[in-house]
Amino acid sequence: MIKAIMTSNLEKGIEGYTAIPIIQGTYRLAELPNNSCSHLVCDHAIESCNPDVDVVEDVSNLIRKGGQINLIGVDLDALCQHYLSKQVNDEEFSDFVTKFKNTRSLSSVRKKLSNKGMIITSVQVKGIQYEISAVRQ
Numbered sequence: 001m002i003k004a005i006m007t008s009n010l011e012k013g014i015e016g017y018t019a020i021p022i023i024q025g026t027y028r029l030a031e032l033p034n035n036s037c038s039h040l041v042c043d044h045a046i047e048s049c050n051p052d053v054d055v056v057e058d059v060s061n062l063i064r065k066g067g068q069i070n071l072i073g074v075d076l077d078a079l080c081q082h083y084l085s086k087q088v089n090d091e092e093f094s095d096f097v098t099k100f101k102n103t104r105s106l107s108s109v110r111k112k113l114s115n116k117g118m119i120i121t122s123v124q125v126k127g128i129q130y131e132i133s134a135v136r137q
Contacts (some may be wrong), residue, residue, distance in 0.1 A: 001038035006059065008048035014041065025050035025101050035064045042071045046109070047100035056109060060116040063136045069118065071132045075106040078128040088128070096128075106130045 005013060006020040006027060013019055020027055022045060040062055045055045056071070063069050079096060082088040088096075109132060110120055118134035 005041040007043040022048040056112040076103040
């Protein structure tokens, strides 16, 4: 059973987990066969990858039956709402927009996971950030 973490922060890691580094907006999954992961943590993977990369599609294929995925990211809808309501100022909004290569709304990520046969077990939202936990049936 493989446990893995996908992140662009190469200093971030979890002991006992295989690192899947995101470098220059892309990653390599060739070493991990489909249905091989019992647990996968994706730490801001969507935001770190190029727009033509479908992170949720790719990583959901790695999760074995009964395996769990945790996706941590920035909710595009919440970011825009926070900006429009002045909870995020121009400078902070600009920092987010220039820092990230890609964003998705929480609802689109949930839908994609469900469409891939994943059962959403929890969703936590704090400000503009979310964490979704899901299990493959």
